[in-house]
Amino acid sequence: MVSLNTVWQYLALQSPLQLHSTMMSGDSFNLIKMGVTTFALPALPYAYDALEPHISAQIMELHHGKHHQTYVTNLNKALESHIAAVAAGDVAAQIALQQVIKFNGGGHINHSLFWQNLAPAGSDETKLEQAKELVAAIERTWGGFDTFKNAFSTALLEIQGSGWGWLTREAGSGGGLRIVTTKDQDPVVGGDVVIFGVDMWEHAYYLQYMNGKAAYVENIWNVINWKTAEDRFLGRSEEKNEL
């Protein structure tokens, strides 16, 4: 079992200020104990063709088997180099690795969340009544589910370049729902809870939709896993710790 939370903690440590205290407190030893080189590609919770016709099997196979695998492989490599740099007290090398860790660690986190928040169209998980409390909160926030859906779709289509769109619940007691986008593989970190995410990299849709990304955005709603979304919203999800 691999702790996804470890990557989160790790990314949260990626500030030059904390780097210093990390080194001073001997956390380099803990990095090894954390087993950071053992990230592995999680199995998909459904078959590659299970999301057809909305996402083709070919896209899913490449996206999971190749793209996600590459993030996992490069994350492990970067973390190994980082451990060596910490052990050597080489701060410059550590700083140089921060962006690589952020990109590949983010890629691993984002795709892991994405697979879990999708489900075959027509399955129970894709029915909105699986997310009664979340939908109620969405309606309170946006005034209506369709208003939210339009706002989310618009945010996805306005991403310039590669990136992700997320519905998040903010950290803290307020815990408001927000639509956020992140560029490239930047993950949502800092305690905000991801309810669900949509990958807007071209590799997520191009083989099927080509330049017609609006159709991809329209169809993705058919395969959103509202059960996962509700679990995450209510804090019932354990995937943050054990994925």
Add this chain to the structure above:
Amino acid sequence: MSSTLLRTTPALRGALRASGALKATGALSSASFVRGKATLPDLPYDYGALEPYISGKIMELHHKKHHQTYVNGLNSALETIAEAEGKGDLSKAASVAPLLNFHGGGHINHSLFWENLAPASREGGGEPDGALKKAIDSDFGSFDTFRKQMNTALAGIQGSGWAWLVKDKSAGTLNLVTRANQDPVTGPYVPLVGIDAWEHAYYLQYENRKAEYFEAIWNVINWKTVAARFEKS
């Protein structure tokens, strides 16, 4: 404001001029402004002409759909700015800046890209010669080293973007730079050759194997165009 903006954005102005499209129209309601309208430039070769290195289908979508979308987005951003100027709404005009950068950059970058490519059976591929070769040798050590560094830069782009061989006008040297998304090459840099590292530039043919695309594209680089840009810079 749109004309002011064009005056202060040489790269954008250049691209508009390059597409032969900078012209005065009085089409919008406040007839007192002049606006430049970008148009999709013709490709200097057929869609299938870069095969087998870049498929005809990629070229057709890339030119006819993607580039056209940047052209439309640029014109729409310029119209919004002109309208906002007419109403004295400067914050509205300023709010369009990211769209102007993205779509204007997309138009500039693709216009340069099409021209620095050519069929392998014609000007495409091979190696530069003359003054350009000398400059590459002197700034990178050799053409091969340059090529490797450019491919490393391309592979290192995290997300969508471009890699460029540029001339630094202030230092007089050649450099490699990468740009995120559609950010155009500006400042002291004159773009000489650009390679599009967006997934839409290769995915239908190369899928996740982008390193193969970065290898293949050298067979269709038009060094004649690059040399001409270098000599003008």
